[in-house]
Amino acid sequence: MDRCVLVTGASSGIGEALCRIYSESGYQVVGVSRREGGDVGKEDTWLKLTRKYPQVFSIMFLNAGVAWWEEGEEYRYREELVRTNLLGVYYGLHYADKLLRVGGLVVVTTSVAAYRPQPDTPLYDATKAAVSSLVKSFALKFDGNYRCIGIAPGFVNTRLGGQEEVPEHLIEQVPLRRAMIPEELAVYIKKITEIGYMNGVDVVIDGGLINR
Numbered sequence: 001m002d003r004c005v006l007v008t009g010a011s012s013g014i015g016e017a018l019c020r021i022y023s024e025s026g027y028q029v030v031g032v033s034r035r036e037g038g039d040v041g042k043e044d045t046w047l048k049l050t051r052k053y054p055q056v057f058s059i060m061f062l063n064a065g066v067a068w069w070e071e072g073e074e075y076r077y078r079e080e081l082v083r084t085n086l087l088g089v090y091y092g093l094h095y096a097d098k099l100l101r102v103g104g105l106v107v108v109t110t111s112v113a114a115y116r117p118q119p120d121t122p123l124y125d126a127t128k129a130a131v132s133s134l135v136k137s138f139a140l141k142f143d144g145n146y147r148c149i150g151i152a153p154g155f156v157n158t159r160l161g162g163q164e165e166v167p168e169h170l171i172e173q174v175p176l177r178r179a180m181i182p183e184e185l186a187v188y189i190k191k192i193t194e195i196g197y198m199n200g201v202d203v204v205i206d207g208g209l210i211n212r
Helices: 013-026 043-052 075-094 121-143 182-193
Strands: 003-007 028-032 055-064 101-110 147-153 202-205
Touching: 003 013, 013 055, 013 182, 043 075, 043 202, 055 075, 075 101, 075 121, 101 121, 101 182, 121 147, 121 202, 147 182, 182 202
Parallel strands: 003 028, 003 055, 055 101, 101 147, 147 202
Antiparallel strands: none
16 A cells, blocks of 8 residues: 555545545545544544554545534534534544654645634634644644644535535625635645645635635
């Protein structure tokens, strides 16, 4: 397994697009998704991966996440946001040294929401701000043995809140007046991962949203 990547949230959206682009580029891809029993918010999922793939991967994409365009009041929404978005990334970073080859890279899907929160998604925005902080902390913790970067997308047309398209009132906030599609973002991410001197940063790709 010379060139191998791990992708969480692999069954749809950005994760599915990353799996496809890396597979087409000759990488061996291991996808993890909740649909197939890979709940990244549970530590046991990561322990199983460390036993099955010890120090195999050159890149880990910690991409799994959940969101709703409007957060519900039910407890399950709040619990799932924190468990998947925050703990799912924390566990991946915590066990990265057991999964990555020395010199490997961890790429975390953060969000422009960490820098430009919305009134209808306060807890989602807070989880992404925390994840952005984890990127910086673990880049220091890895101490040059591995690299860690964040990718902070703006609005992406992927299934959130039960709908495929980003709501129009959010698109109106973007100077380019459109959302990205997952395949477009995956191409950008792949190019960014090829910059070998990048470490401990959160790269914003948002069509100018953060500046509005």
